[in-house]
Amino acid sequence: MMAGALAATASAALTACGGSGGSGGGGKRLRIGYFAFPSGDLIVKNQKLLAKALPDYRITWIKFDSGATVNQAFLGKSLDIAALGSSPFASGISGSSPIPYKAAFVLDVAGDNEALVARRSTGITTVAGLKGKTVATPFASTSHYSLLAALQQAGLEASDVKLVDLQPQPILAAWQRGDIDAAYVWLPTLDELRKTGVQLVSSKSIGAGGKPTLDLAVVTDELIARDPHAIDVWRRTEAHALRLLASDPDGTARSVAAELGISLADARAQLAQGVFLTPAEESSAQWLGTDGSPGKLVDYVTSTAGFLAAQKQIPAAPSRATVGKALYLKGLPGVLA
Template sequence: MSRSVPQGPSRRLLLAGALAAVSAAVTGCSSDSEASSSGSGKRLRIGYFAFPSGDLIVKNRKLLEKALPDHKITWIKFDSGASVNQAFLGKSLDIAALGSSPFARGVSGASPIPYKVAWILDVAGENEALVARKGSGITDVAGLKGRTIATPFASTSHYSLLAALEEAGLKPSDVKLIDLQPQPIIAAWERGDIDAAYVWLPTLDELRKTGTQLTSSKEIGAAGKPTLDLAVVSDELIAEDPEVIDTWRKVEAEALRLIRSDPEGSVKAVADELGISTKDAEAQLSQGVFLTPEEVTSADWLGTDGSPGKLLTYVTDTARFLADQKQIDAAPAESAVRKAFYLKGLPDVLK
């Protein structure tokens, strides 16, 4: 593995691996992830992460299935945003959760991925962090020089790790970066193959048991480089069935309200979906930053129809940073990023 971060795979390679990635993801789905259909032939394929968010509440309570009884809804679990991007290139998804960093990558280049951001699931807080193994002697980010760090490449954690290194005066070439998904990170950690890792829950909590947290996405966001978990919709769905997107937004908004109005029920839903105790689910939910639907559509975040919010600047800045770090060839102009926002109907469709 090179000590510097390699360039991301070409669109052609991403496309070639797309169907295989989705096939593996579908195979990993639980048997209860599909709803019955009325036989109309309509389908909705939703990509999600096993990560505390309103998505898990929508899935667990079958809010979307109840709202769209004439659709066959399939929930497909993914491990990282890179795999989600591959799936959209392979036209295997209609809606999906996606971190702001892989989204910035997706809308960059001459052939942007055919999707648009339509919702914000959460803002990264203490639920994504950089942890060093105890006994490694590493007590701060600067101490990572010459050490081996794992993170899922092209993810929000990868972006935050690069930002943390830059803030500490380190270049990517000053460390050895390893591209690992969350589960393999745990195995590498236990073997002693890595000195540190930047990753999200629930893997993060496993590392914290025998590690020292050096920084988090909450701290990095406060310093000017926030990351978010977004939700994107395919251009094809926008063209063919925009009313479904309105319905999906309504149930996502309901889930955000439930996190506040029914915390016990929300914790139980997350615990059931992740197969963990309610105590652990409550702790994990508390580490994320969940906006209200009104905040999502405010000028501070996603914005409204015809008036994008600060998310536009965040995504543009993320792409520019990734270009400076040689993660992408060139950063798109803000006007190009704006084209990847789907705000039609907001905020009225939430009423």
């Protein structure tokens, strides 16, 4: 998708959803980008955890369909905080003019909630069987990255298939028309495809093979300089949502069901497909790490960027040191308590 189209999509999202979940009337504001995807973000939004913790702030929740449009919104200075997949984050911090933001939280680790599915009518049952077929995915997303990894693992090049750049809802429409043979996408669209499709591989297995993907939450450098206290409070509410996912499965499922407009049973099933860290795991050496001691997230993002560069999705990969500087670790682990 061309940059101009991305900017237009981001602008439309801001116009359509800018008032969603707004609160407060003071001079301080937080503009938060989120996905309609089962995670702690939806719990924070639905239960107004951040609004209660920062009553003097004007908080606006803005819905996006993919990381590419989130990156465009950050470039347009329309966001302060946002959910962002590890692949578009790796792209965002690459190049000579990286986006001025930093990863500050891990929302979830991709599991069975992102997957590659082929239409059952095609008869395709393996990734290798996609050769010469039309496969859709949102470009510059974690699903795009995982699709490329799946093709590589199956001995295929990206050029061996016809890749189509579509957002989740257009993927579903193209699937129903028979315009595409397969798609790599996330929930809730993924569940719709599974009804008439065959799952070939999920991000859980791709991750186990050495290429994990994550949904991160990033904050702008401007917000870090202007209002680090708000970031600390926001991270505490996200940590609280992670605890609620473990301690109150019914309550969190109700929040997700309300936000996504789905049944309680579907919300429970979708949450069960995700991998959610505990607050202690967030700041462990396996993930974010602590102030002065970055965790393995640096390696995951560096590896992702290297893979994207090798696939010519980005001009060049950032160094490990550059990736390390793109993490916001101040206050960890204490701020999550």
